């Protein structure tokens with residue numbers, strides 16, 4: 001009897017060890033971790049990136065091995081998945097069940113689910129995995145969005161959420177693009193929904209998904225902390241207005257990696273209040289590049305209004321291993337902050353931009369200016385590093401750089417670099 005008991009205990013221990021080794025090796029293989037270990041660059045006094053990664057990965061590994069996971073299939077809550085029936089209520093019910101369970105997995109099978117706007121709200125009882133194998137498709141009837149015209153799917157106030165599964169989130173944005181003032185100047189400029197928003201989510205993983213044809217911004221991380229976004233394919237037609245790929249607002253500790261982004265606007269846009277951000281192994285284009293600080297003067301991005309005030313900061317940001325393919329403004333920092341329709345120039349107030357590394361950025365620029373730093377005279381961009389940059393004009397000609405009020409250093413080969421006269425004033429050339 002005792003022997004049997006001991007035998008049982010032993011196999012139990014072996015199982016635990018095996019699963020520990022398995023999770024440990026996933027941790028080891030995480031390429032993002034290497035970047036962080038290697039980097040002397042990002043120095044943050046309170047919470048280093050390294051700590052963040054260790055901590056949040058551990059949390060997630062912990063959640064992955066939880067024994068009491070309950071699977072909640074949206075089909076069991078009435079979802080049809082036929083691409084025509086409205087499955088919104090079924091998803092809401094499934095979410096409620098998941099959110100009040102201990103360690104739930106929400107399963108979205110390989111069907112096509114038609115959805116009106118939904119808020120998946122926390123706090124939830126414990127960690128949740130949202131496993132999307134099929135397609136979530138947005139209703140394209142604007143009247144379905146009358147309560148909140150700016151969002152389609154929102155995950156909000158959730159701790160330890162993983163959204164994954166290889167499936168597709170389709171914003172079905174054509175109707176909004178057609179009605180955009182950018183397509184037709186006679187039409188009033190109106191908000192369109194962000195396809196997928198994460199708002200106030202901490203310890204968040206979003207991976208292995210396709211997000212396409214967003215009504216406007218495709219994926220937005222807002223007021224969140226400890227975020228890993230990886231293996232995302234984010235696409236929209238080149239002429240779809242304001243369809244930023246990944247938008248980051250007021251979010252700290254975020255890693256974006258191994259993503260392919262081709263949209264009608266910025267691949268990645270970072271605005272005020274964002275700190276400790278890494279974007280690595282990104283393929284960007286066609287479309288616009290990676291932008292910091294700006295809501296895009298003249299880009300009619302009023303839709304982001306209400307998120308933050310007129311000024312703030314964006315700091316400790318790294319962009320590494322980025323391939324630009326026919327991209328308009330591949331690298332841009334613009335401190336002008338314009339969140340209202342009309343007089344932006346006069347109301348210029350700076351988003352303080354500091355400690356930004358651009359490393360291994362190659363490819364082609366669709367615009368003459370491949371690099372544009374347009375910083376405020378009274379609040380220069382500080383600690384900007386360009387390392388191994390090679391951007392050419394799409395046609396094969398020279399691409400240019402424009403650098404206003406930026407404290408800049410160069411490492412390795414940087415092409416294009418700032419014109420000498422702009423450099424003299426402020427640049428600190430270490431090359």
Ligand SMILES: *[C@@H]1O[C@H](CO)[C@@H](O)[C@H](O)[C@H]1NC(C)=O
Nearest residue numbers: 238286287326327328366394
């Ligand atoms: C590059 O982009 C521009 C506009 O953004 C477009 O007109 C042009 O056809 C593109 N070139 C290639 C080779 O895709």
Ligand SMILES: *[C@@H]1O[C@H](CO)[C@@H](O)[C@H](O)[C@H]1NC(C)=O
Nearest residue numbers: 368369398399400401402419
């Ligand atoms: C780009 O740079 C080239 C060579 O330095 C220069 O001749 C040209 O005028 C610049 N173009 C713009 C638009 O600044």
